Amino acid sequence: MRESVGKLGSSTELLRFLIGRSMAPEKAAKIPAESIPNSFFEAGADRLLLASSAFLPMMDKTQQQIALTQLRKSVEKLGSSTEKYGDPTLVRFLIARSMDPEKAAKMFAQWLKWRAAFVPNGSIPDSEVLDELRLRKVFLQGFSRDGYPVLLVKANKHFPSKDQLQFKKFVVHLLDKAIASSFKGREIGNEKLIAILDLQQIAYKNIDARGLITGFQLLQAYYPERLAKCFILSMPWFFVSVWRMVSRFLEKATLEKVVIVTNEEERNFFLKEIGEEVLPEEYGGRATLVDPQDVTVPPVEG
Numbered sequence: 001m002r003e004s005v006g007k008l009g010s011s012t013e014l015l016r017f018l019i020g021r022s023m024a025p026e027k028a029a030k031i032p033a034e035s036i037p038n039s040f041f042e043a044g045a046d047r048l049l050l051a052s053s054a055f056l057p058m059m060d061k062t063q064q065q066i067a068l069t070q071l072r073k074s075v076e077k078l079g080s081s082t083e084k085y086g087d088p089t090l091v092r093f094l095i096a097r098s099m100d101p102e103k104a105a106k107m108f109a110q111w112l113k114w115r116a117a118f119v120p121n122g123s124i125p126d127s128e129v130l131d132e133l134r135l136r137k138v139f140l141q142g143f144s145r146d147g148y149p150v151l152l153v154k155a156n157k158h159f160p161s162k163d164q165l166q167f168k169k170f171v172v173h174l175l176d177k178a179i180a181s182s183f184k185g186r187e188i189g190n191e192k193l194i195a196i197l198d199l200q201q202i203a204y205k206n207i208d209a210r211g212l213i214t215g216f217q218l219l220q221a222y223y224p225e226r227l228a229k230c231f232i233l234s235m236p237w238f239f240v241s242v243w244r245m246v247s248r249f250l251e252k253a254t255l256e257k258v259v260i261v262t263n264e265e266e267r268n269f270f271l272k273e274i275g276e277e278v279l280p281e282e283y284g285g286r287a288t289l290v291d292p293q294d295v296t297v298p299p300v301e302g
Contacts, residue, residue, distance in 0.1 A: 074105030
């Protein structure tokens, strides 16, 4: 049962084994979170492709270009356009759909439609999500050793939202801001982020399986290949069953990016990946918490 996931130790493997998955992920991942009943709770395209899922067949440059050309043509047939987007952006959609141009084109067209409807002005301003921001539960800590923006979530400051639309806006606001913070003059299209979910001192009132599923589903549907890693810290015993349910709604590629930190080896890996200069002192670093409202970034387009 040994699976190699980001150099993880045996305790993480054991925890994942205990969590299990009783629903086929390809089915569960497509179920909208809001439909789940309460009771159920310039690196370029080449580099991005090579750094992505090991389960994808390796393609040479000619094959990549053929796939990209097919994707662009398929998008046009769907009544949309890829004119504004470079290869790195399109490659993310190809990877998310196992290099199938037709499926990637459909996903891309759906993403364009969603962005136009949900984020018509290119970004969701602080003023639209102030109630969530005031809880000071999410922080944007700068960049990891590999140059990825680090988004830190303190779960003990979170309370399930009664307004799911507002919560989705908050998640999109954070994802867009984190991604845009890594732009160096302009967007390349292959920028990624690292998420840290800190479960220390959470109580039952903080548990929000629906919210967690919503966040991951937004990532999977509209931010393909944007997640580099998601570290989960201090998971209490009573959260294992919650994660078991949530994990059923994650695609395989997403789940493989989740690192559940449970021992010293994994903690050292976590510290090395993020960097002490970015992590706050309470996590073994030398930084202070950075409020996302204090970070100014341009709008995100891809």
